[in-house]
Amino acid sequence: MSVRTFRCASDALPDETVDAVVIGGGAAGLNGGLMLARSRRSVVVIDSGTPRNAPAEAMHGFIVLDGTPPPDILKRGREQVRQYGGRVVFGEVASAEPAAPAADGDLRFAITLADGGTVTARRVLVATGLRDVLPDVPGLAEHWGHGVVHCPYCHGWEVRDEPIGILATGPASVHHALLFRQLTDDLVYFTRGTDLDEDTRARFTARRIRIVDAPVQDVVTGEDGGIAGVRLSDGMFVARRVLAVATGMQARTDGLDGLKLPMEDLPDNMGRRFASGTAGTTEVPGVWVAGNATDLTAQVGASAAAGALAGSHINALLAAADTDAALAAAQGGTTA
Incomplete structure (x- = not known):
């Protein structure tokens, strides 16, 4: 699967200790960086340049920005962070871990690219x-983000009235099918060995959702380069123009082992995420998490909002730490 990357000029890493480093340059990271920069915090956003929605032609489901290409949103986001003095650095995080505290006892973290x-x-x-x-079905990955979609709210309108197939991956696919049935009258559910009880079969039949139990052999590409359909293990061909898949969702953890952030599995093998509390707080003092790394189903708008909330919370606790340091300095007979 080819992935487009969105890179531009990279800012230099500062030599001095900054108030915050944001690891991730998507909607959550950029909005968190924006809130911190607007609060006159020194902030560095580290962007790998490989966002989840890289294959998508446009972002949907976010008022005002609906239909905007993802590269445009990210470009504008970076510009706005920089407008307030924040830095955006392109690179992969190799390690992130706690460092020796400052002289006043304040936390420190070392990030290496x-x-x-x-x-x-x-x-x-x-x-x-x-x-x-994605499930390991030959021919599937090459159509990801185009003929293969995962979210009815992100891509549903664009594939309305098309012959759609649901490639089942587990219990979540049943719910998936009911949502995509709202978008088309021609829906086929490929069970792919997953369980489908009699009650669910009856509900699908009532909604005129065709059920195919034969194993899927591969996805067939048409002459136009799009999906032509699905070939089954018995040789039968089922014509489809779109395939919907409830993907397994795994939070990106590369380079973050040193932070020792707790993680948790979602039910029904839906995925694995960083555990978080209010405003993105974690069990590790000084570390927050926001966006799809902790909320696996969040769309762009929700991820951006979570980043803003986490950024404001970080600023608030930094303000308290600054005040504690100033008070300790004053009581010690020095000026902070």
Whole structure:
């Protein structure tokens, strides 16, 4: 599967300790960085340049920006972070871990990039997003983001009235089928060995959702380069123009082992995420998480909102830490 990357000029890493490093340059990370920069915090956003929605032609389901190509949104987001003094650095995080505290006891974190660059921060916001794991069906991955879709709210309108097939991956696919049935009258559910009880079969029949139990052999590409249909193990061909898949969703964790962030599995093998609390707080002091890295089903708008909330929370706790340091300095007979 080819993935487009969205890169532009990279800012330099600062030598001095910054207030916050944001790991991830998608909607959550950029909005978190924006809130911090607008609060006059020194902030560095580290962007791998490989967002989850890279294959998509446009982003949908977010008022005002609906229909905007993802590269345009990210470009504008970076510009806005920089407008307030924030830095956006392109690179992969090789390691992130707690460092020796400052003289006043405040937290410190050391972030090292794959190219050897380093930066020290007082706080960290993890907004790495997630990876979609597709079922191992030959011919499927090459159509990801075009003829193969996962979200009825992100892509449903664009595939309305098309012959759609649901490639079942587990219990979540049943719900998936009912949502896509709202978008087309021609829906086929390929069970692919997953369980489908009699009650669900009856409900599908009532909604005129055709059920195919024969194993799927591969996805067939048509002469136009799009999906032509699905070939079954018995040789039968089922014509489809679109395939919908409830992907496995795995939070991106590369380079983050040193933070020792707790993770948790979602039910029904839906995926694995970073555990978080209110405003993206984690069990690790000084580290927050926002966006798809912790909320696997969040769309762009929800991820951006989570980043903003986490950024404002980080700023609030930094303000309290700054005040504590100033008070301790004043009581010690020095000026902060």
